[in-house]
Amino acid sequence: DAGVIQSPRHEVTEMGQEVTLRCxxxxxxxxxxxxxxxxxxxxxxxxYFNNNVPIDDSGMPEDRFSAKMPNxxxxxxxxxxxxxxxxxxxxxxxSYDSRGxxxxxxxxxxxxxxx
Amino acid sequence: QQPVQSPQAVILREGEDAxxxxxxxxxxxxxxxxxxxxxxxxVFLMILLKGGEQKGHEKISASFNEKKQQSSLYLTASxxxxxxxxxxxxxxxSSGSxxxxxxxxxxxxxxxx
Numbered sequence: 077d078a079g080v081i082q083s084p085r086h087e088v089t090e091m092g093q094e095v096t097l098r099c100x101x102x103x104x105x106x107x108x109x110x111x112x113x114x115x116x117x118x119x120x121x122x123x124y125f126n127n128n129v130p131i132d133d134s135g136m137p138e139d140r141f142s143a144k145m146p147n148x149x150x151x152x153x154x155x156x157x158x159x160x161x162x163x164x165x166x167x168x169x170x171s172y173d174s175r176g177x178x179x180x181x182x183x184x185x186x187x188x189x190x191x
Numbered sequence: 192q193q194p195v196q197s198p199q200a201v202i203l204r205e206g207e208d209a210x211x212x213x214x215x216x217x218x219x220x221x222x223x224x225x226x227x228x229x230x231x232x233x234v235f236l237m238i239l240l241k242g243g244e245q246k247g248h249e250k251i252s253a254s255f256n257e258k259k260q261q262s263s264l265y266l267t268a269s270x271x272x273x274x275x276x277x278x279x280x281x282x283x284x285s286s287g288s289x290x291x292x293x294x295x296x297x298x299x300x301x302x303x304x
Contacts, residue, residue: 107291109291111294118193118278118294118295118296118297119233119278119294121291121292121293124291132291167232167233174282174291175220175221175282175291175292176221176223176235176238176280176282176291176292177221177238177240178238179223179235179238180223180225180233180235180280180292181235182232182233182234183232184231184232185232
């Protein structure tokens with residue numbers, strides 16, 4: 077298996093623009109998580125899905141953030157409009173279950189810079 | 192609900208030992224340990240599911256004290272490749288079921304030659 081695949085690896089955008097981050101989880105993993113990592117706040121859970129259904133989005137910072145999972149092999153995280161404070165590394169992770177009985181597998185991340 | 196890790200940073204010489212601690216204010220179902228190297232994704236090291244359980248991964252092992260809601264990661268005879276940031280992730284017990292992982296702020300480990 078190729079692991080969790082994220083794209084793009086780097087994204088630089090201007091404030092106010094729409095940004096879409098993409099993730100392909102490991103086949104057979106029923107849970108998909110979106111995390112954001114910053115120096116100040118560490119790894120924060122934004123939202124997670126079970127079998128393509130959003131379960132907990134309480135970590136999504138604002139209405140500017142939205143996430144979808146149209147099928148078992150694809151998820152997107154969209155920020156519209158983007159702001160400089162959204163600059164961070166965004167990780168997608170997948171797992172067999174929500175508590176990660178066999179561990180979470182993280183993608184390589186998307187480094188987002190909003191100028 | 193974020194677990195507390197200590198120390199925040201540690202510097203070792205190759206061959207020395209280190210201990211990283213993780214504690215929670217909530218009853219825990221499980222504790223995970225991950226290592227992240229600079230510019231890379233966190234990589235799963237091990238999971239501890241039962242109170243008192245100890246697991247090992249090469250020269251890296253961990254224990255889980257369910258009563259104290261604490262876990263410790265032990266790195267023995269450290270190697271240069273052990274350098275990185277170590278995170279604990281905890282799944283708490285809530286309403287009889289375990290919840291998703293919340294990560295600590297990390298411990299930066301540097302191994303010098």
